[in-house]
Amino acid sequence: MGQTPRPLEPSMSERHFFGAELRRLREQANLSQARLGAMIRYSADLVRRVETADRFPSREFVDACDKALATDGALMRLLPLLETRRNSERRPSAATPSSHVVAGSLLPVPASVSLAEMVIRVPVQPGVLDRAALSWLNNPATHSRSRTEQSNPLRNLTEERLLSAETALMMFRQMDHTHGAGRVHAQVQRYIEDELNWLLLNSSASEAAGRRLYTLATGFFELCGYQAVDTGAHGLAQRRYLRALRLTQAAADRLYGSYLLAVNIGHLALHCGYPESALGVALTAVRGSEAQATPAVRAALHAVVARAHARLGRESDCLAHLDIAEQQLDQSSPDGEPYWIHYLTPAxxxxxxxxxxxxxxxxxxxxxxxxxxxxxxxxxxxxxxxxxxxxxxxxxxxxxxxxxxxxxxxxxxxxxxxxxxxxxxxxxxxxxxxxxxxxxxxxxxxxxxxxxxxxxxxxx
The missing domain is CATH 1.25.40.10 (Tetratricopeptide repeat domain)
Structure with missing residues (x-):
């Protein structure tokens, strides 16, 4: 009788995420560990140890798996994340007298930093949010090439690097759901500083690739804003969300901009006790995206309007917008929706x-x-x-x-x-x-x- 595979926890680290992806692709191809090992000329034990995050895979191993499983390079795109993690683990031990590791944490935390500091409130300025909403409404997004693109069009980002960054964003989101921002936000910030900023400074001369990059960057700053909320840094969240909103304008993505304005910025205002401001930005998003909004996005926008009315005690207005949200979600089809709204289910x-x-x-x-x-x-x-x-x-x-x-x-x-x-x-x-x-x-x-x-x- 075959041995039951060890359960995997892909959100624990980059290595665990890679192992879970390898197992998923192998099982999708209906291959055993031994069969895959024979095909790529590595031992079944090595396949097992990579899948369970006991070993870092080599570049040759990853390339062989991609070819055997016909993944179109999906595993190789994860390699930069693995190499960053491997290099960090090779550095001198983080367990120095000046640091300790929080249980389950993926990064060392300075001993001088109290965990209580994580819950300090940083104030939000609702007037800034209101002005940003008005500016967004009155200034339709138009894609603009950066000075780097115009002056140095030969330094183009590659498709492989873009795909790797998109995979990283997906992984960071999953880790954030499981561990919370307190244990993940430093990794996201480091990735933005080391990789995303490089991509933004070396933008492609292709308009389509440039828009794709700006949308990707929007996703990273949206995640950073959400993580700032989750650590109690509300003023920082405001700045991150407004940066993401500007990136949607650079990408000429009115739809994503309306979502950021209502769902992210509106929820931030609600979280900080400013329901009138939340209502204002959410209604602005509804008005400013009427031509572009898909059913699921409309549902998300009206749900925030309903939340603001509920907080203000306006029951009939709240129920009216909830009814619109439910009707719109019923009309939604995943194939016709942007990928970033796929999480919006009836649940x-x-x-x-x-x-x-x-x-x-x-x-x-x-x-x-x-x-x-x-x-x-x-x-x-x-x-x-x-x-x-x-x-x-x-x-x-x-x-x-x-x-x-x-x-x-x-x-x-x-x-x-x-x-x-x-x-x-x-x-x-x-x-x-x-x-x-x-x-x-x-x-x-x-x-x-x-x-x-x-x-x-x-x-x-």
Missing amino acids: YLADEIAHCFHDLGRPKQTQRHIRDALAALSPTHIRRLAIDTALLASSLAAAGQIDEACATAREAVDYAAKISSHRCLQRIVEVQTDLEPYRCEPEVRELGEYVRHQLPLAAV
């Missing part, structure tokens, strides 16, 4: 609807929709599991179901303890605040002790 929209009902003070409806969202979540999306489970606990507390609220809050704490995320800490604090009227109940006191033991930064 994701259920999450947005649940937050609306929570803000409107309707716990029963909140519970119904958040359970739908949780049922469809991937087990690797730890941050979302933590946040949504905490929201469910808060809605149970609002309904007076204290025992179930405390039990659910413990689950949320367990998820939050696995990840480095300021947003998760905030949600655990909010749950305890929602349970404050019942602080004399034994279950609530026990929950407080559990938080102090498992997640001390969220203790109140």
